[in-house]
Amino acid sequence: MPAPIKIALDVMGADLGPRSALEGARLALENAPKLHLLLVGDESEIRLFLSELPIDISERTSVLPAATVIAMTDSPKDALRNGAESSMRLAIEAVKDTRAQACVSSGNTGALVATSKYVLKTIDGLRRPALLTPIPAANGVTIMLDVGANTQCTASMLTEFAVMGSIVASTDYSVETPAVGLLNIGVEAGKGHEVLQEADNILRESSLNYIGFCEANQLFSADVDVVVSDGFAGNIALKTMEGFSRYIASRMSPEATGVAGLDPRAHNGASLVGLRHVVIKSHGGADAVALSHAINTAMVEARADLPSKIAAGIAKLQSQ
Amino acid sequence: MPAPIKIALDVMGADLGPRSALEGARLALENAPKLHLLLVGDESEIRLFLSELPIDISERTSVLPAATVIAMTDSPKDALRNGAESSMRLAIEAVKDTRAQACVSSGNTGALVATSKYVLKTIDGLRRPALLTPIPAANGVTIMLDVGANTQCTASMLTEFAVMGSIVASTDYSVETPAVGLLNIGVEAGKGHEVLQEADNILRESSLNYIGFCEANQLFSADVDVVVSDGFAGNIALKTMEGFSRYIASRMSPEATGVAGLDPRAHNGASLVGLRHVVIKSHGGADAVALSHAINTAMVEARADLPSKIAAGIAKLQSQ
Numbered sequence: 001m002p003a004p005i006k007i008a009l010d011v012m013g014a015d016l017g018p019r020s021a022l023e024g025a026r027l028a029l030e031n032a033p034k035l036h037l038l039l040v041g042d043e044s045e046i047r048l049f050l051s052e053l054p055i056d057i058s059e060r061t062s063v064l065p066a067a068t069v070i071a072m073t074d075s076p077k078d079a080l081r082n083g084a085e086s087s088m089r090l091a092i093e094a095v096k097d098t099r100a101q102a103c104v105s106s107g108n109t110g111a112l113v114a115t116s117k118y119v120l121k122t123i124d125g126l127r128r129p130a131l132l133t134p135i136p137a138a139n140g141v142t143i144m145l146d147v148g149a150n151t152q153c154t155a156s157m158l159t160e161f162a163v164m165g166s167i168v169a170s171t172d173y174s175v176e177t178p179a180v181g182l183l184n185i186g187v188e189a190g191k192g193h194e195v196l197q198e199a200d201n202i203l204r205e206s207s208l209n210y211i212g213f214c215e216a217n218q219l220f221s222a223d224v225d226v227v228v229s230d231g232f233a234g235n236i237a238l239k240t241m242e243g244f245s246r247y248i249a250s251r252m253s254p255e256a257t258g259v260a261g262l263d264p265r266a267h268n269g270a271s272l273v274g275l276r277h278v279v280i281k282s283h284g285g286a287d288a289v290a291l292s293h294a295i296n297t298a299m300v301e302a303r304a305d306l307p308s309k310i311a312a313g314i315a316k317l318q319s320q
Numbered sequence: 321m322p323a324p325i326k327i328a329l330d331v332m333g334a335d336l337g338p339r340s341a342l343e344g345a346r347l348a349l350e351n352a353p354k355l356h357l358l359l360v361g362d363e364s365e366i367r368l369f370l371s372e373l374p375i376d377i378s379e380r381t382s383v384l385p386a387a388t389v390i391a392m393t394d395s396p397k398d399a400l401r402n403g404a405e406s407s408m409r410l411a412i413e414a415v416k417d418t419r420a421q422a423c424v425s426s427g428n429t430g431a432l433v434a435t436s437k438y439v440l441k442t443i444d445g446l447r448r449p450a451l452l453t454p455i456p457a458a459n460g461v462t463i464m465l466d467v468g469a470n471t472q473c474t475a476s477m478l479t480e481f482a483v484m485g486s487i488v489a490s491t492d493y494s495v496e497t498p499a500v501g502l503l504n505i506g507v508e509a510g511k512g513h514e515v516l517q518e519a520d521n522i523l524r525e526s527s528l529n530y531i532g533f534c535e536a537n538q539l540f541s542a543d544v545d546v547v548v549s550d551g552f553a554g555n556i557a558l559k560t561m562e563g564f565s566r567y568i569a570s571r572m573s574p575e576a577t578g579v580a581g582l583d584p585r586a587h588n589g590a591s592l593v594g595l596r597h598v599v600i601k602s603h604g605g606a607d608a609v610a611l612s613h614a615i616n617t618a619m620v621e622a623r624a625d626l627p628s629k630i631a632a633g634i635a636k637l638q639s640q
Contacts, residue, residue, distance in 0.1 A: 073508070138567065148505060151513055185468060185555040188393070192552065193471055216556045217563030232512065235505040236536045236553050240560040243537030247458065248568060248582065256576045262568065 004034045007298050008100035011041035012069040012087040013107025015285045018042060021106060022049040024291025029057045031292065032299060038100050040064040040091040066090045070111045072284065079111030080118060088112060092119045095277045102278035102298040104269075106286050112279065113149045113272060120275045123311045125318055127157045129274030131231065131281065132168055134267050135241060139222035143169050143178070146231040147238045147270060153230035155198035158182065159206065163313045164273045165226035166208055171304045172271075172297065178225035181214030183233055188213075199228075207320070216240075269294030271301060273310060278302045324354045327618050328420035331361035332389040332407040333427025335605045338362060341426060342369040344611025349377045351612065352619060358420050360384040360411040386410045390431045392604065399431030400438060408432060412439045415597045422598035422618040424589075426606050432599065433469045433592060440595045443631045445638055447477050449594030451551065451601065452488055454587050455561060459542035463489050463498070466551040467558045467590060473550035475518035478502065479526065483633045484593045485546035486528055491624045492591075492617065495545050501534030503549035503557070508533075515550075527640070589614030591621060593630060598622045 011021040018041055025037050026049075039046045043065035050058045066087035070079050083089045088107045094100045096119050105112050113131070122129055132145035143165045150157065162180050169178035182200055184192040189200075191213060203210040214224050216237050229237070242264065249262050264283075268290035272279040278301040282294035331341040338361055345357050346369075359366045363385035370378045386407035390399050403409045408427045414420045416439050425432050433451070442449055452465035463485045470477065482500050489498035502520055504512040509520075511533060523530040534544050536557050549557070562584065569582050584603075588610035592599040598621045602614035 075510075136567065138570070151505065183556065185471065185552055185559075188395075190395075215563075216559035217566070219560060220563045220567035232505055233553065233556050236503065236556050237560045239505075239536035240539060240557045241564050243535075243540045244561050244564055245568075246537070247456065247540035248565075250458070252576060256572060 002034050002303065004036060005299055005302055006036040006038060006100045007295060007302070008038040008040055008064070008091040008094040008103045009295065010087045010091040010103070010105035010107055011039055011046065012066065013072070013105065014282070016287060018045050019049070020287055021291055022046065023288035024286070024295065025061070026053060026057060027288050027292040028295040029060055032296070035295070035299060036060045036062070038062050038064055038091070038094055040094065041066050041087040064090055064094060070108050072108050074108055074111055076110040076114035079108065079115055083111065083115065089115055089119070092116055092279065095279070096120055101302040102280065104280045104282055104294050104298050106282040106284055106291065109148060109281055112281055116272055116275055116279045120277045120279065123274055123276055123307060123314060126160055126274050126314050127154070129272055130161050130164065131270045132165060132273050133238060133270040134173070135219060135238070136267060137220045137222065141173060141267065142219055142224060143173070143226045144219070144234055144238060145228060145273065147234040148231045149272070150231040152232070153195065155195050155202055158195070158199040158228055158230070159202045160314060160317065162203055162206070162208055162210070162226065162228045163317050164310050165228060167309050167313050168271065168273060168306065169225045171306055171309060172300050175225050177209045179211045179223070180208050180226040180228060181211050181218065181224040183216065183227050183229035183237070184213035185215065186213065187215060206317070265290035266293060269297040271297065273306070276307050278306060322354050322623065324356060325619055325622055326356040326358060326420045327615060327622070328358040328360055328384070328411040328414040328423045329615065330407045330411040330423070330425035330427055331359055331366065332386065333392070333425060334602070336607060338365050339369070340607055341611055342366065343608035344606070344615065345381070346373060346377060347608050347612040348615040349380055352616070355615070355619060356380045356382070358382050358384055358411070358414055360414070361386050361407040384410055384414060390428050392428050394428055394431055396430040396434035399428065399435055403431065403435065409435055409439070412436055412599065415599070416440055422600065422622040424600045424602055424614050424618050426602040426604055426611065429468060429601055432601055436592055436595055436599045440597045440599065443594055443596055443627060443634060446480055446594045446634050447474070449592055450481050450484065451590045452485060452593050453558060453590040454493070455539060455558070456587060457540045457542065461493060461587065462539055462544060463493070463546045464539070464554055464558060465548060465593065467554040468551045469592070470551040472552070473515065475515050475522055478515070478519040478548055478550070479522045480634060480637065482523055482526070482528055482530070482546065482548045483637050484630050485548060487629050487633050488591065488593060488626065489545045491626055491629060492620050497529045498545035499531045499543070500528050500546040500548065501531050501538065501544040503536065503547050503553055504533035505535065506533065507535060526637070585610035586613060589617040591617065593626070596627050598626060
């Protein structure tokens, strides 16, 4: 029987509005009897929703009222400067104050990354946190990172991402010795830019199961469990997949879409890895089903104490 | 009635071997009564194939024997140093000597780019040629460039790519004032790296129908007709699409795959734009149908004298 767990959910800031987020909360609570949600956002909206829920669900919630919302158009600086009373900031602070073991938000990505780093702090010795997401693959999922937190990266940062991705593949998806690839535009030595050459050299000497460069068409194959890139290339790959998936789905019947594994909701929830606590970014367009998946990822990572595992992995890397 | 046209086809170097390339040649000849193909490669293989063809097809072919083949593993340097007798080199030289109006090869991309630049020369005033490919989109196709010829680019190079892409959208696809976007990881000003900021500024002042930054999920939408990027980001996007397409197709029935527009053969054929002659890179894994599409693209671009149009566009850009 799993232990009780409490997660702070920012119910504001997503494209579909708080009602959809609250439906996602309900779904997550129904699926996980030990889950408690701290619902952060517009108090009247939340209380109205809770009043409609059966008591065995609503009793596993608490409410943290927030006066403001970080807009999708706010810069990370705006969020830090003016967001003190925002639902996102309060949800993150609830984790810092140990009122919750993880935080989930569908809001502005840049603001979430900046605020989480500021409030929750980066793991000792780690250069930068990264955004990590699972994508569908022939053998289940492939873990991709970074998908947007760091536009430009050094070789040391990419190496640390490889360590973190490998730990997540083991922790969240039970892959024993995850095969790690470095995203490039060719697999031959000498391809790509200098940072990739340097990271390739470091990773070859590491204790990871590093398989070398991989190309973007291998992302969905069984060749690799973790694919490491800077946040620019990773974001291009992820959004290409999203856009192409939508394009294909628009030309197919809903049944065929389901069969083909084109439902992106099953993979919703990017982990902001490298912080001292668990933070999950849910897609801005996430519906209730998608959000419940993101909450589930938060539960898995908090229960496994992913930040401690990553801290140990980074310490080990640096002792080598 | 279109004028007769002669295209040099490198029948070697593709994954499926010369027989498949020759089947593609036959298909192209059947579809285009004014097409003449100069078949470059292993003479006995080609002659054997021709002996099986009806006379009205085989009479529109000629044979250029080539003693060697550029391997997929050869570096561009290897190709330039040791490839003098290769099918790829001889096909390109046939274009230079005006024995053909365009060249099509399914061989090694790096070798094709390097050899074509060396033999056919870059258009006056243009910094670098680029690899351009159509991808499927809600409004027909989106033109992407660069997809792999230039790993790193300056803002001036990206601006020239925008001009070339716009001309190809008009010439090959009859788009009147193509909407041009610059691939980035967000649409807000200030996103991405410095080169993108600088290119964005130049393009805003240009006479192109420039719509600003676009994200990779817009590649398949009707938002944009031409998407400009460096060859690293473009290659990542293109190969992500290819890999995801294969992943989806592996989970669907062949009928559903066809309906969904997942057959990549219809978009086979990347144009190496910015040279003084037309060169088309067919996919290494192209089958006969796919290769015939690439040959068709070569016909369209040669008939329209695309290199002259690009030369005029680049001259106009530089006079501004």
